[in-house]
Amino acid sequence: MSDMRAALFDRYGPPEVLYVGSVPVPAITPEQVLVRVHAASVNGGELAGRAGKLRLVTGRSFPQTCGVDFAGEVVEVGASVTGVREGDRVWGVQRLKTGSMAEYVAISPEKIGPAPQNLTLLEAISLLAGGTTSVTALRDHAAIKPGERLLIRGASGGVGSVAVQIGKLFGAHVVALAGAKNLDFVRGLGADEALDYRTTPLSRLGTFDVIVDTAGTQQSRFRSLLAPGGRMVAVTIDINRPLAGLATILASTLHGSRRIRFFSGNPDTALLTELTRYAENGDIVPVVDTVHPLDSIADAHRALEAGGVRGKHVIQIT
Missing domain, CATH: 3.40.50.720 (NAD(P)-binding Rossmann-like Domain)
Structure with missing residues (x-):
């Protein structure tokens, strides 16, 4: 693997600044895992970040990506990682500046948990x-x-x-x-x-x-x-x-x-595992408004900004 598709923008502005480009697949450290992302969702903070309202956090270096949450499958495990195996279905949260709207993310195992087995990954991401x-x-x-x-x-x-x-x-x-x-x-x-x-x-x-x-x-x-x-x-x-x-x-x-x-959330494996248990027990149910392909990331941002959403605008990555 060398390159992957990711949602990017080269300047701050309206949804139209978003496009899908090619960037290198992240190389993992011995303490990380590589996850092939199947789904992510659009969150309000990403709209503000793309519009330039969080410049103190996001800075002025471009291109930038977007997305914080993801659900997918582990495809590579660092040499020092235990308790995670290739093929595991997982969900987790990435830093805003790093982004999750991409085909792969490199992440610490402390920031992922087992995805609910009773839901598709497109359904699960609406709850994360x-x-x-x-x-x-x-x-x-x-x-x-x-x-x-x-x-x-x-x-x-x-x-x-x-x-x-x-x-x-x-x-x-x-x-x-x-x-x-x-x-x-x-x-x-x-x-x-x-x-x-x-x-x-x-x-x-x-x-x-x-x-x-x-x-x-x-x-x-x-x-x-x-x-x-x-x-x-x-x-x-x-x-x-x-x-x-x-x-x-x-x-x-x-x-x-x-x-x-x-507060600003920073979920860990324990919290993600607890949420999975609620989903698998039927205590909470998916809340998907619309599923968009990655190529329609600008449409998804535009739809969330328009308001009236029911649950989540979900992005299908792979």
Whole structure:
């Protein structure tokens, strides 16, 4: 193997800057494995990265690639690696700057786990980013308890659609905010209540023990809905006003008991294996909006930016 196909861009800009080009297949170190990627998904952070809104992270060196999550098959194992074999079906997360929208990725075995055996890899990838984010947000950062009221903003999207399912799995009363055309969809995922975010006044929502915010906007207003001791977990900030968003989160940690917690997920094998168990037990189900071929990566970015997504836009790599 010498070269592979990958989604690339040579400058920051709209989806049209994306193209499929040829780059070298990554050489693995003795501590890595090489995975042939079958599927990846489009995430909001990649849109911001491609548009140049994360330049402090992504830098000014081109070409750049995109993608963070992947599902595929191990094709080469480093000499120092144990517990992973060629032919294993795995899923995992790559760094944004390294990218996963390519035919192969080199990755540490600590960053992959066994993919669910009951799902195709195209189905499985729809659960990965949203699932690991939701488990970390609800269990580790919010310490949600059975019976608590949970509000999920952006409940039909890639993270929100899995957060609804994880919230129910953890025993919460789930209130989902989504667009009008997606209300039945999120109810089907297990939401106890589904409300149109455009027409439902905040005053009608009541109070919540936990809020998971996948939108990143109006965080101060939603923070006011927290009950005493309530916890709000922001899995994104307003990319168009990043400093204001960070200031809101910081202020919440200094004033009052209703705090906003922000985190950037970094899943490991243990978390990925746990998510696989949920999928294989039927506790969570795939949420695929559309499957796009790699050559249509720009269309997939354009579709996610347009909004109204139900679950994930998935990219079929090989």
